[in-house]
Amino acid sequence: MHYEVIARKYRPQTFADVAGQEIASRTLANAIRKGKVAHAYLFTGPRGVGKTSMARILAKALCCESGPTTEPCGVCEHCRMIAGSHHPDVLEVDAARFGHVQDVKELCDNAQFSPSSARMRIYILDEVHMLSTAAWNALLKVLEEPPPHLRFIFATTEVDKVLPTVLSRVQRFDFRPIPLDGIVACLRAIAAKEGQEVADPVLFRLARAAGGGMRDAQTLLDQLLAVGGEQVSEDDLDLLLGTARGGDIAALAGLLIEGRPAPALEALDRACAGGAAPGVVLEQLVDHVRSVLLVQACGRDSQAVRRLGTCTPEVEAHAKACSPEKAIRLCQILIGCQQALRQGVDPRLQLEVACVRMSSLGQVQDLDGLLRRIERLETAPPPAARPR
Ligand SMILES: Nc1ncnc2c1ncn2[C@@H]1O[C@H](COP(=O)(O)OP(=O)(O)OP(=O)(O)O)[C@@H](O)[C@H]1O
Ligand SMILES: [Mg+2]
Numbered sequence: 001m002h003y004e005v006i007a008r009k010y011r012p013q014t015f016a017d018v019a020g021q022e023i024a025s026r027t028l029a030n031a032i033r034k035g036k037v038a039h040a041y042l043f044t045g046p047r048g049v050g051k052t053s054m055a056r057i058l059a060k061a062l063c064c065e066s067g068p069t070t071e072p073c074g075v076c077e078h079c080r081m082i083a084g085s086h087h088p089d090v091l092e093v094d095a096a097r098f099g100h101v102q103d104v105k106e107l108c109d110n111a112q113f114s115p116s117s118a119r120m121r122i123y124i125l126d127e128v129h130m131l132s133t134a135a136w137n138a139l140l141k142v143l144e145e146p147p148p149h150l151r152f153i154f155a156t157t158e159v160d161k162v163l164p165t166v167l168s169r170v171q172r173f174d175f176r177p178i179p180l181d182g183i184v185a186c187l188r189a190i191a192a193k194e195g196q197e198v199a200d201p202v203l204f205r206l207a208r209a210a211g212g213g214m215r216d217a218q219t220l221l222d223q224l225l226a227v228g229g230e231q232v233s234e235d236d237l238d239l240l241l242g243t244a245r246g247g248d249i250a251a252l253a254g255l256l257i258e259g260r261p262a263p264a265l266e267a268l269d270r271a272c273a274g275g276a277a278p279g280v281v282l283e284q285l286v287d288h289v290r291s292v293l294l295v296q297a298c299g300r301d302s303q304a305v306r307r308l309g310t311c312t313p314e315v316e317a318h319a320k321a322c323s324p325e326k327a328i329r330l331c332q333i334l335i336g337c338q339q340a341l342r343q344g345v346d347p348r349l350q351l352e353v354a355c356v357r358m359s360s361l362g363q364v365q366d367l368d369g370l371l372r373r374i375e376r377l378e379t380a381p382p383p384a385a386r387p388r
């Protein structure tokens with residue numbers, strides 16, 4: 001049976017489908033509406049955020065039988081050939097595999113010919129930071145005076161390596177890492193279409209693991225749906241990401257807040273027992289305590305907390321149980337521990353030391369309480385002034 005990976009199956013097909021790149025979508029759609037499409041665009045940004053997808057959508061918008069249109073039909077011959085990347089007039093070239101200047105010269109020579117069937121010729125050149133200066137020089141000549149039927153769309157993950165002479169001849173769009181809720185919404189829709197149920201907290205964690213890249217998020221979802229049954233659980237995700245069970249992390253955090261070193265160390269042991277690396281456990285702890293801090297500072301329903309997407313019932317309980325001062329101390333200790341880990345200090349040892357330090361903060365909390373009482377006493381009116 002043919003299986004198509006999610007990232008390919010659900011490639012966005014219209015401007016509206018592209019998540020998180022509203023400025024590029026809107027500007028390009030406006031240009032099409034006004035008939036002012038530039039001769040050359042440069043799409044830059046991290047991996048898997050929609051550059052190639054957007055390039056194909058723009059090509060479809062320009063070549064669609066019912067076009068130029070901001071809403072390409074998706075079913076005409078041109079649209080279908082472009083989506084399948086085998087349109088004779090829409091050339092997709094990977095510049096990384098395009099070493100010889102001769103190749104570029106040939107491409108530029110062919111560019112002079114009229115399109116064979118579409119309204120125009122569109123060259124989509126990917127990874128253009130790999131082009132040599134000689135190759136660019138050949139291209140720049142065409143860019144300088146392009147034939148009216150020709151459009152270039154360049155894409156790169158490394159814009160710093162693109163020559164200034166090129167940058168000044170193209171219209172540039174910076175594609176951004178996609179916000180968490182945009183990724184979650186997309187994953188939720190895909191899971192539903194695949195007929196599988198994935199709870200929101202799982203989707204949020206998955207999206208966070210992808211760090212703003214939609215392809216990575218979709219690839220993870222693909223793997224997760226393959227691991228899990230009809231209902232995908234958080235345990236499946238832990239297995240996939242190599243993270244400790246969420247319940248174990250919450251239990252550990254609880255014991256740290258309560259100030260109980262011995263059971264906290266046992267909880268740490270349980271968290272690591274499933275094979276999660278100490279650095280990963282530490283990251284999960286940081287996420288937990290950070291959520292506690294944010295819930296305390298801004299409330300459960302605030303934008304900041306929702307953007308992080310890690311507010312669990314345990315986080316809420318801990319936000320109530322722990323003083324803000326203590327939460328800040330916990331955070332500071334955890335950040336210090338992260339720094340130590342980066343310097344290559346034995347990670348498990350560091351984590352244990354940090355856990356003991358955090359769970360011995362009981363006295364500190366009392367000191368904070370004392371300080372507040374003293375402040376209150378100092379600002380209270382003198383007893384004589386009080387009405388009897
Ligand atoms: N903004 C987005 N909205 C919806 N899906 C996206 C988006 N960006 C990427 N995807 C998904 O990821 C896949 C890869 O996207 P695309 O090829 O457009 O990324 P790219 O930016 O060109 O990445 P690369 O730098 O690796 O070439 C798409 O097929 C699609 O499923
Ligand atoms: Mg690409």
Ligand SMILES: [Zn+2]
Pocket residue numbers: 063064065066072073074075076077078079080
């Ligand atoms: Zn069409």
